[in-house]
Amino acid sequence: MKSGRRKFLKVAGLTAFGFASDKLLGNKALAAVKLLEPGEINKELETAGVIKGERLVMIVDLRKCVSEKGCTKCIDACNHEHNIPDFGETKDEIKWIWKEPYENAFVDQENFYMTEKYESKNVPVFCNNCDNPPCVNVCPTQATWKREDGIVMMDWHRCIGCRYCMAACPYGSRSFNWRDPRPFVKEINSEFPTRTKGVVEKCMFCEERLAKGQQPACVEVCPEKALVFGNLNDSKSEVRKLLKENFSIRRKPGLGTSPEIYYLV
Amino acid sequence: MYDSGKIITGLIIFILLFTSPVWYNLSSNNSLVKPNPVLPTKENQKQCIESTAFMRSNHMELLNDWRYEVVRNGERTYVSGAGKHYNMSLTNTCLNCHSDRTQFCDQCHNYVGISAYCWDCHNEPQKQESSL
Amino acid sequence: MLEYALKGNKKYWSWLLFLSIIIAAGFYFYLRQLNYGLGLTGMSRNVSWGLYIAQFTFIVGVAASAVMVVLPYYLHDYKAFGKITILGEFLAIASVIMCILFVFVDLGQPSRVANIFLYPTFHSLMFWDVVALSGYLVINVIITRVSLASENKHIAPPKWIRPVIILSIPWAVSIHTVTAFLLSGLAGRPFWLTAILAPRFLASAFSAGPALLIIFCYIVKKLTKFDPGEEAIKKLALIITYAMCVNIFFILMEFFTTFYSAIPEHIAHMQYLYVGIDGHTRLVPWMWTSAILSIASLIFLIVPRLRQNKKILLIACSMVFLSIWIDKGLGLIITGFIPTPFGNVIQYWPTIPEALISLGIWAIGIFLITIFYKIALSVRRVIET
Numbered sequence: 001m002k003s004g005r006r007k008f009l010k011v012a013g014l015t016a017f018g019f020a021s022d023k024l025l026g027n028k029a030l031a032a033v034k035l036l037e038p039g040e041i042n043k044e045l046e047t048a049g050v051i052k053g054e055r056l057v058m059i060v061d062l063r064k065c066v067s068e069k070g071c072t073k074c075i076d077a078c079n080h081e082h083n084i085p086d087f088g089e090t091k092d093e094i095k096w097i098w099k100e101p102y103e104n105a106f107v108d109q110e111n112f113y114m115t116e117k118y119e120s121k122n123v124p125v126f127c128n129n130c131d132n133p134p135c136v137n138v139c140p141t142q143a144t145w146k147r148e149d150g151i152v153m154m155d156w157h158r159c160i161g162c163r164y165c166m167a168a169c170p171y172g173s174r175s176f177n178w179r180d181p182r183p184f185v186k187e188i189n190s191e192f193p194t195r196t197k198g199v200v201e202k203c204m205f206c207e208e209r210l211a212k213g214q215q216p217a218c219v220e221v222c223p224e225k226a227l228v229f230g231n232l233n234d235s236k237s238e239v240r241k242l243l244k245e246n247f248s249i250r251r252k253p254g255l256g257t258s259p260e261i262y263y264l265v
Numbered sequence: 266m267y268d269s270g271k272i273i274t275g276l277i278i279f280i281l282l283f284t285s286p287v288w289y290n291l292s293s294n295n296s297l298v299k300p301n302p303v304l305p306t307k308e309n310q311k312q313c314i315e316s317t318a319f320m321r322s323n324h325m326e327l328l329n330d331w332r333y334e335v336v337r338n339g340e341r342t343y344v345s346g347a348g349k350h351y352n353m354s355l356t357n358t359c360l361n362c363h364s365d366r367t368q369f370c371d372q373c374h375n376y377v378g379i380s381a382y383c384w385d386c387h388n389e390p391q392k393q394e395s396s397l
Numbered sequence: 398m399l400e401y402a403l404k405g406n407k408k409y410w411s412w413l414l415f416l417s418i419i420i421a422a423g424f425y426f427y428l429r430q431l432n433y434g435l436g437l438t439g440m441s442r443n444v445s446w447g448l449y450i451a452q453f454t455f456i457v458g459v460a461a462s463a464v465m466v467v468l469p470y471y472l473h474d475y476k477a478f479g480k481i482t483i484l485g486e487f488l489a490i491a492s493v494i495m496c497i498l499f500v501f502v503d504l505g506q507p508s509r510v511a512n513i514f515l516y517p518t519f520h521s522l523m524f525w526d527v528v529a530l531s532g533y534l535v536i537n538v539i540i541t542r543v544s545l546a547s548e549n550k551h552i553a554p555p556k557w558i559r560p561v562i563i564l565s566i567p568w569a570v571s572i573h574t575v576t577a578f579l580l581s582g583l584a585g586r587p588f589w590l591t592a593i594l595a596p597r598f599l600a601s602a603f604s605a606g607p608a609l610l611i612i613f614c615y616i617v618k619k620l621t622k623f624d625p626g627e628e629a630i631k632k633l634a635l636i637i638t639y640a641m642c643v644n645i646f647f648i649l650m651e652f653f654t655t656f657y658s659a660i661p662e663h664i665a666h667m668q669y670l671y672v673g674i675d676g677h678t679r680l681v682p683w684m685w686t687s688a689i690l691s692i693a694s695l696i697f698l699i700v701p702r703l704r705q706n707k708k709i710l711l712i713a714c715s716m717v718f719l720s721i722w723i724d725k726g727l728g729l730i731i732t733g734f735i736p737t738p739f740g741n742v743i744q745y746w747p748t749i750p751e752a753l754i755s756l757g758i759w760a761i762g763i764f765l766i767t768i769f770y771k772i773a774l775s776v777r778r779v780i781e782t
Binding site: 090095100134137140141143162166167169172177179180252 | 523
């Protein structure tokens with residue numbers, strides 16, 4: 001009698017587990033089969049989104065940038081476009097693009113007796129969308145990954161909020177939603193989702209705008225044209241020309257992350 | 266049966282806890298109100314991207330596939346069964362016609378006790394404020 | 398055998414009730430954290446891992462330390478440990494469960510935790526950490542279940558359990574190594590980017606874990622008729638002594654590399670811990686306490702006359718445990734983020750909800766230990782059941 005009861009419970013438990021695991025794994029295959037029936041998604045249809053063979057980079061011309069005069073147009077454009085909340089304090093703050101003093105942005109390249117221009121320079125910093133991103137390496141669910149055109153993407157549906165990517169990023173580019181951001185968004189741009197609490201977010205080079213053939217918001221709005229965006233693999237692109245003709249530095253290049261934001265100094 | 270008092274009491278507590286979602290739903294009155302989804306009425310909003318029968322049974326998998334395609338593959342164009350091209354977007358395509366989710370989506374979701382968390386992030390289109 | 402846990406005297410039940418109250422408080426604050434978000438803790442954009450991950454790192458070490466009694470007994474037939482291997486294995490189970498709980502409460506979207514298994518990512522150390530911990534839990538559950546069930550029936554355990562027990566030895570080393578790899582592979586965090594992190598973790602684990610085990614043996618001996626044996630305690634104390642020597646040696650190695658190379662990025666973290674930066678000194682008193690405790694405990698442990706004195710051994714074990722808890726459970730994780738990648742200092746301190754949730758998880762661990770030890774010792778018929 002005793003062993004009969006035990007056996008029953010063991011079998012029942014295993015069966016329940018079997019059903020549950022089937023549910024977990026079976027759904028994706030089901031979706032693929034069912035969806036191809038009525039309207040097939042035409043894979044050959046060209047979109048302006050991901051173009052293979054591109055290497056998207058951003059150039060920040062610090063000689064033209066006037067952030068130290070109080071200009072925040074790039075920051076404001078990004079914040080509005082992407083529904084970035086303003087909590088009013090730095091503990092929970094979320095920022096995709098912001099200004100840092102030169103010696104903070106370039107921690108390992110501080111020179112004493114620098115040129116006056118850079119002593120008080122504020123450098124716009126954002127996610128470098130590195131070519132060898134450590135954040136992508138560590139994400140346990142592939143909620144962040146490197147796209148073929150170079151952008152390091154975020155999938156807010158998959159992110160479990162473990163913040164390992166934030167620990168791995170050598171540049172402090174990532175922000176976490178420590179609480180619900182929606183009440184703190186000044187004016188919601190309904191074309192772009194807000195995020196929910198518990199996920200990590202960062203600059204993604206405005207990939208939703210790139211898909212529509214537009215430039216990133218910060219690039220478009222800069223009054224001094226200090227931000228230039230383009231494809232490094234295109235030998236005729238403006239970014240290639242700028243890098244060839246001007247000296248550029250990147251943040252913490254020695255770490256091997258190969259950041260894709262070049263600062264012209 | 267040994268300890269039959271404890272076992273039966275334990276079983277009753279377990280069954281009550283296990284069926285608690287049912288009690289919770291009944292108590293919040295959601296399951297008692299029959300769903301009444303209101304369809305869009307404007308002339309250019311008569312045709313959904315797929316048939317009603319298809320949407321009824323597959324809209325969740327369609328949305329799952331859309332979010333995978335848009336976010337992870339960068340594909341934003343959906344070609345429907347009728348050959349028309351749509352932008353894969355919950356807010357900008359679906360809610361373009363079904364603009365009030367409380368009158369459409371929530372009707373059935375509330376009835377069956379589903380709390381769709383789409384709305385935590387995905388916006389609803391700006392409501393037209395009527396000037397009084 | 399679970400029925401042994403349901404029979405106990407007044408002390409037993411009031412102890413469990415006391416723990417349940419702490420657990421309930423922790424659970425309440427966790428619900429509030431679920432509702433508000435992780436902003437309820439002291440973590441910020443710059444210090445994005447805090448008390449939860451720090452406790453996780455410390456307790457993984459305690460979980461791995463069971464190997465210090467299992468290895469001598471099963472690999473080298475050191476009979477004196479025969480009575481306490483089960484206590485070590487149960488400590489491992491309770492610790493791993495605490496680890497899983499600490500990671501769980503730290504997640505921003507805990508309902509999606511299954512994503513780790515749905516989308517396995519072989520280049521992510523966190524995935525392997527989850528695999529290692531889950532595997533270790535399963536192994537130890539099997540081992541304890543089988544050995545206790547056999548003991549209960551007064552028969553020898555089945556032969557196949559021996560390879561499983563042998564497997565738990567390298568697996569124990571691997572769980573703490575993988576946790577160290579989580580940190581030591583990050584190029585952007587110079588404080589953690591050291592090859593000696595995994596050896597440091599193991600040395601501190603093999604000090605703190607057996608120290609806790611000795612404390613538990615003392616408590617159990619006082620409350621029941623169970624006697625772990627003089628030789629077992631003596632040997633464990635010796636193991637702790639050597640492990641603590643290695644642990645302090647490794648810390649001194651870190652000091653040398655940091656301060657002799659004088660690289661500002663590396664010095665900054667050590668400076669923050671022991672001296673403070675620009676007046677930010679929140680962790681300084683804690684780190685000096687830890688240093689003093691560890692040196693004092695080492696003196697008590699190295700001198701044989703002192704180590705063999707039961708009361709002094711107990712004090713020394715408590716000092717070892719406390720000093721390593723401060724070092725790993727407070728200093729290590731937080732200091733990885735201070736200073737930030739921008740070179741500035743933004744401090745961290747846990748909030749009250751955060752502390753109570755952590756305390757609740759500790760209470761769950763002690764609750765489990767109580768029940769497990771009750772079952773194990775009842776099976777050994779040393780308690781009046």
